[in-house]
Structure formats: C-alpha cells, structure tokens
Amino acid sequence: MPLLREKGIDLYLKREDTIHPHISGNKYRKLKYNLREAKKQGKDTLLTFGGAYSNHIAATAYAGHKQGLKTIGVIRGEELKGKWQDNPTLNLAHEHGMQFHFVSRSDYRLKNEAASFERLTDTFGDVYMLPEGGTNALAVKGCSEILTEEDKKFDYICCAAGTGGTLAGLINAAQPHQTVLGFPALKGDFLIEEIRTFVHNDRWRPVTDYHFGGYAKVDQQLIDFINLFKSKTGIPLDPIYTGKMLFGIFDLVKKGVYPPETRILAIHTGGLQGIKGMNQILKKKNLPLLDV
Numbered sequence: 387m388p389l390l391r392e393k394g395i396d397l398y399l400k401r402e403d404t405i406h407p408h409i410s411g412n413k414y415r416k417l418k419y420n421l422r423e424a425k426k427q428g429k430d431t432l433l434t435f436g437g438a439y440s441n442h443i444a445a446t447a448y449a450g451h452k453q454g455l456k457t458i459g460v461i462r463g464e465e466l467k468g469k470w471q472d473n474p475t476l477n478l479a480h481e482h483g484m485q486f487h488f489v490s491r492s493d494y495r496l497k498n499e500a501a502s503f504e505r506l507t508d509t510f511g512d513v514y515m516l517p518e519g520g521t522n523a524l525a526v527k528g529c530s531e532i533l534t535e536e537d538k539k540f541d542y543i544c545c546a547a548g549t550g551g552t553l554a555g556l557i558n559a560a561q562p563h564q565t566v567l568g569f570p571a572l573k574g575d576f577l578i579e580e581i582r583t584f585v586h587n588d589r590w591r592p593v594t595d596y597h598f599g600g601y602a603k604v605d606q607q608l609i610d611f612i613n614l615f616k617s618k619t620g621i622p623l624d625p626i627y628t629g630k631m632l633f634g635i636f637d638l639v640k641k642g643v644y645p646p647e648t649r650i651l652a653i654h655t656g657g658l659q660g661i662k663g664m665n666q667i668l669k670k671k672n673l674p675l676l677d678v
Contacts, residue, residue: 423514464490541563544569548573608625
C-alpha cells in the first residue's frame with residue numbers, strides 16, 4: 387500500500403533503514419565495497435571524518451568492529467574532546483572500538499588538502515581513508531544497488547542528500563523513464579557539481595527548498611510532521627535527511643507539482659541513531675522532542 391494516495395499520485399517508501407540495526411540505509415551500501423577494498427589492500431585500519439552526530443561515524447565504527455578492522459574518527463570540534471561521553475553518537479562509536487582524533491573546525495575544513503592527509507598518515511600510519519559521509523566511487527557503486535527490478539514501475543525516485551553519494555548511485559541506476567529528485571540537507575548548490583563527478587546521465591535535479599536552514603537545522607513544523615508521520619505509519623524518520631525529504635514531497639504533492647497518475651518512490655536512508663542526539667539539542671531549545 388502507498389504511504390500517500392492523493393490527486394492520483396501514489397507515494398511509496400523503500401525502507402533501507404531496516405537493512406541492519408547499526409549500519410542501516412545508505413551507510414551499509416556505502417561501506418560494502420570500501421570494506422572489501424580495505425581488506426584487499428591489506429589495511430587493518432579505517433580512518434574517516436565526521437561531526438558529532440554523524441551517521442557515517444557510527445556506522446564505520448560498527449562495521450570495522452565486525453570486520454576485525456580498527457577505526458579512527460577525525461571529529462570536527464576540539465570542544466568535544468573532554469565531553470564526548472555526553473554524545474550518544476560518539477558513545478556508540480566508542481563502544482565499537484573507534485579511536486577519536488578531535489580537530490578544530492578550521493583544521494577540519496582543510497581535511498581534503500594534501501598536507502592534512504600527510505599529517506594524518508604520519509600520525510596513524512598506513513590507513514584506509516574514507517571521506518566524510520563515506521562518498522567515493524565505491525560508495526556510489528554500492529548505492530546503485532538500492533534500486534531493484536520491481537522499482538522500474540516508478541516515475542520519480544526521491545532521496546535526501548548529504549555528501550551526494552547515495553543520490554549519485556540512484557541516478558546511475560535509474561531507468562531512462564525515471565527522474566531522480568535529490569533533497570539536499572545543506573544550503574548552497576556545491577553538491578550539484580560533486581554529484582556530476584559520479585553520474586552518467588542528467589535525468590535528475592535537486593530540490594533545494596526543504597533544508598530548513600541548513601544541515602542539522604530543524605524547527606517545530608518539521609518536528610510536528612515527523613511525529614505525526616510516526617504516529618500514523620509507525621515509521622520513524624530522522625530529522626536531518628529523510629524527515630526533510632518526506633516533508634518536501636508531501637508539500638510538493640499539495641502544491642500540485644506532480645502530474646496525476648504519478649508513482650513516486652522515496653528512499654528511507656536510515657540515520658535513526660541521530661534522533662537521540664537531536665533530542666538533546668531540542669531539549670536545550672525548549673522545543674518538542676522527536677518520538678523514538
């Protein structure tokens with residue numbers, strides 16, 4: 387049954403969040419071939435980057451633990467060094483053996499510079515490096531496997547976007563009659579150029595009106611939507627990615643953007659571990675909490 391049937395439009399949700407309890411959604415897809423490559427290269431340590439509530443950090447820690455690989459997280463924000471125990475995401479990563487390397491926000495912005503890579507390899511040795519969010523060619527390859535034969539019936543494929551790897555994989559896998567819509571979680575159009583480095587067609591477009599002020603920004607309207615969605619469907623949504631995307635899709639349907647007889651497939655990319663951390667922030671702001 388569709389999640390929504392309105393104005394002749396059917397909306398379905400692909401539950402990638404149920405793939406695995408700890409490496410759910412797109413993180414499972416992004417790590418799949420990278421883990422194989424790390425072992426192929428004989429590396430025993432994964433090093434990657436992320437913020438305090440990063441889904442990618444949590445997933446890499448768990449995946450590395452299960453694969454017998456050590457993990458190192460380069461974490462944005464030196465202020466977290468003495469209080470990471472209060473952070474549910476970092477606590478989860480630490481439980482699975484991740485070593486943290488906290489850096490200033492200015493240094494973190496330089497993480498892709500050659501000098502930064504050299505410093506990290508000097509410090510940690512011959513590691514297998516994963517970029518922030520896990521997006522690289524192997525991650526895109528993994529995410530291209532999200533769509534299956536039964537998904538050919540849809541006209542639109544919708545997905546939230548952080549670093550763009552999941553969206554790029556969907557674009558490459560989509561059928562010629564399908565349009566892929568990406569809902570960026572960040573402000574700005576820099577993601578468009580990043581995605582273009584990985585994709586082989588132009589049957590996609592960004593929908594940039596539903597970031598709610600930028601990455602990790604939420605308001606009461608979004609919180610109310612996510613909680614109402616959970617109460618009606620029983621499906622939890624994360625507030626950074628899938629929650630914003632579905633809010634956007636519902637709004638576009640109301641506005642009549644999609645033609646009648648349109649079939650839409652939205653991808654639930656997981657990220658539910660971040661709800662606990664977001665609720666800590668919402669509590670400090672005296673905003674309603676998200677249902678878990």
